Amino acid sequence: MTFTVSVAADRVECRPDQPILDAFLRGSVWMPNSCNQGTCGTCKLRVVSGEVDHGLSPEHTLTRAEREQGFALACQATPCSDTVVERLDAAPAGTVHTLRDLVGTVSAIEDVARDTRRVLVTLDGPLEFSAGQYVELRIPGTDHGRQYSMANTPGESKQLEFHIRRQPGGVATDGWVFGTLSVGERVDTVGPLGDFRLDPEDEGPMILLGGGTGLAPLKSMARQALTSAPDRAIHLYHGVREESDLYDVDLFQEWERAHPGFRYVPCLSDQSWPGRSGYVTDAFVEDFDTCRGYSGYLCGPPAMVDAGVKAFKRRRMAPRRVFREKFTPAV
Numbered sequence: 289m290t291f292t293v294s295v296a297a298d299r300v301e302c303r304p305d306q307p308i309l310d311a312f313l314r315g316s317v318w319m320p321n322s323c324n325q326g327t328c329g330t331c332k333l334r335v336v337s338g339e340v341d342h343g344l345s346p347e348h349t350l351t352r353a354e355r356e357q358g359f360a361l362a363c364q365a366t367p368c369s370d371t372v373v374e375r376l377d378a379a380p381a382g383t384v385h386t387l388r389d390l391v392g393t394v395s396a397i398e399d400v401a402r403d404t405r406r407v408l409v410t411l412d413g414p415l416e417f418s419a420g421q422y423v424e425l426r427i428p429g430t431d432h433g434r435q436y437s438m439a440n441t442p443g444e445s446k447q448l449e450f451h452i453r454r455q456p457g458g459v460a461t462d463g464w465v466f467g468t469l470s471v472g473e474r475v476d477t478v479g480p481l482g483d484f485r486l487d488p489e490d491e492g493p494m495i496l497l498g499g500g501t502g503l504a505p506l507k508s509m510a511r512q513a514l515t516s517a518p519d520r521a522i523h524l525y526h527g528v529r530e531e532s533d534l535y536d537v538d539l540f541q542e543w544e545r546a547h548p549g550f551r552y553v554p555c556l557s558d559q560s561w562p563g564r565s566g567y568v569t570d571a572f573v574e575d576f577d578t579c580r581g582y583s584g585y586l587c588g589p590p591a592m593v594d595a596g597v598k599a600f601k602r603r604r605m606a607p608r609r610v611f612r613e614k615f616t617p618a619v
């Protein structure tokens with residue numbers, strides 16, 4: 289049994305136990321989305337007609353008053369009847385990639401930095417996605433999944449690269465990626481997800497500011513941008529605590545030699561060294577007087593992303609040119 293859920297001229301069939309967002313994305317219909325677990329509010333929409341079950345929508349993301357006014361979270365709400373909804377945001381530029389279930393095989397596991405692993409998964413079939421998006425990896429033997437951004441480019445659609453930081457006691461990391469996971473293991477994935485992606489219509493200079501494994505989607509974006517415009521001005525800042533947290537340094541230095549417009553700035557917050565020290569957002573502010581005409585992409589811990597948005601504003605980057613992805617704790 290399914291219900292018909294419509295938005296503008298598009299309609300999809302949705303099971304009573306299926307989140308509306310899932311049905312739209314599987315039907316190649318864009319809906320704003322980021323965390324896909326009810327915590328960010330990005331997917332909020334208005335129910336114009338019909339009834340939905342709000343499921344586990346938390347009060348802090350969808351208040352009682354908002355529910356009474358007809359709002360819902362697309363990633364949590366399931367239909368109880370045929371339903372018509374209205375998006376609150378305009379669709380971004382670029383292709384809508386269809387959400388799919390794909391199976392892959394772990395082809396490499398590498399310790400690249402302190403408590404950080406690079407995991408390569410070779411998919412049975414190609415995944416179409418935009419640089420910056422993520423997939424959910426299903427944790428074997430559980431009902432849980434974890435979200436990891438692709439660090440490879442969309443052109444490398446069959447071999448996905450993930451950067452995974454260990455969370456002490458974490459079900460997905462201590463219990464799996466840093467525990468039992470081995471080369472050859474089969475992995476279930478769902479994706480692509482998320483609206484954090486390289487703007488395909490922008491060819492101007494850009495600043496990429498990442499914290500920890502927030503580097504992953506930025507690496508994909510930088511490589512994608514350099515592939516289409518090898519001389520493009522790209523400033524990649526990577527903020528970590530200690531030197532042992534840095535990775536892919538040789539690769540980025542190689543990019544600097546090959547691409548005159550590419551600049552790589554590693555920055556340590558807890559340790560002095562011959563390179564840049566302090567907060568990565570402060571390093572960016574020191575380097576730029578103005579960022580008019582630039583685009584900015586931020587990915588990492590929420591405090592770093594919020595500081596980065598303020599830093600971009602201080603340096604006069606247009607708000608519509610600021611794109612961000614915050615790490616969200618697994619629910």
Ligand code: FES
Binds near residue numbers: 325331
């Ligand atoms: S609350 Fe639905 S995508 Fe974040």
